[in-house]
Amino acid sequence: MNGPSGVIRLKTKEEIEKMRTAGRVVAAALTEVAASVVPGKTTTLDLDKLAETVIRTHGAIPSFKGYKGYPNATCIAVNEEVVHGIPGPRPLKEGDIVGIDLGAILEGYHADSAITIPVGGVSSEVQRLLKVTREALFVGIRMAVAGNRLTDISHAIQQYAESYRFSVVRELVGHGIGRAMHEEPQVPNFGRPGRGPRLEAGMTLAIEPMVNAGGYGVETLQDGWTIVTKDRSLSAHFEHTVAVTENGPDVLTLRPGETLP
Numbered sequence: 001m002n003g004p005s006g007v008i009r010l011k012t013k014e015e016i017e018k019m020r021t022a023g024r025v026v027a028a029a030l031t032e033v034a035a036s037v038v039p040g041k042t043t044t045l046d047l048d049k050l051a052e053t054v055i056r057t058h059g060a061i062p063s064f065k066g067y068k069g070y071p072n073a074t075c076i077a078v079n080e081e082v083v084h085g086i087p088g089p090r091p092l093k094e095g096d097i098v099g100i101d102l103g104a105i106l107e108g109y110h111a112d113s114a115i116t117i118p119v120g121g122v123s124s125e126v127q128r129l130l131k132v133t134r135e136a137l138f139v140g141i142r143m144a145v146a147g148n149r150l151t152d153i154s155h156a157i158q159q160y161a162e163s164y165r166f167s168v169v170r171e172l173v174g175h176g177i178g179r180a181m182h183e184e185p186q187v188p189n190f191g192r193p194g195r196g197p198r199l200e201a202g203m204t205l206a207i208e209p210m211v212n213a214g215g216y217g218v219e220t221l222q223d224g225w226t227i228v229t230k231d232r233s234l235s236a237h238f239e240h241t242v243a244v245t246e247n248g249p250d251v252l253t254l255r256p257g258e259t260l261p
Contacts, residue, residue, distance in 0.1 A: 010202030063103030150196030
């Protein structure tokens with residue numbers, strides 16, 4: 001199957017089950033990491049070390065570590081950081097928000113997921129940013145139905161986020177996933193509906209809205225990895241690995257007890 005810039009590889013049911021197993025590892029790591037945050041004490045490197053321990057304890061390998069030279073098992077984005085923040089000695093403080101993005105490889109198959117959580121108490125407006133971004137993810141997931149077009153996902157995410165007067169990052173997109181962490185097709189979080197390849201059962205997608213409280217512009221810091229909002233407004237990021245099936249979208253990285261909005 002050909003997408004706009006390459007071949008989209010459809011997965012068998014057996015391959016999807018292998019990705020689901022990797023997804024359970026990712027979900028377990030995110031759950032433990034999120035529960036470990038202590039305001040004023042926990043550093044972003046603490047989170048990274050814990051995530052890698054959980055992933056390896058489950059017999060998996062961190063997808064991110066070594067990818068294009070990336071040094072860590074996770075990407076940790078704090079406040080105005082959108083994605084790809086490098087973990088370090090920075091302690092998380094009350095009122096921060098922190099995005100945790102990680103992936104795992106198990107039996108040759110990847111899964112990838114991200115959450116953004118508050119550190120202690122945050123304002124109602126910040127809570128709204130987190131809530132809307134997570135809901136935008138599931139609005140997009142609901143469009144991952146065989147027969148739809150790829151940008152039906154994109155349009156749904158954009159419309160939902162912008163209806164709350166937030167902005168959707170344009171320069172970063174979701175992606176196909178499977179034996180490689182990044183496969184075709186790219187999955188934008190914005191655009192007109194009804195475009196791009198038609199969705200088919202067996203497609204596996206990492207859908208990941210990145211939503212800013214201010215403008216949608218971003219820039220990369222001098223470390224070559226960390227992407228921040230140009231206006232330094234807060235940004236939230238949520239992601240799930242999803243399989244398109246004959247019975248609708250199947251989320252492969254749900255965390256224990258996670259409910260779908």
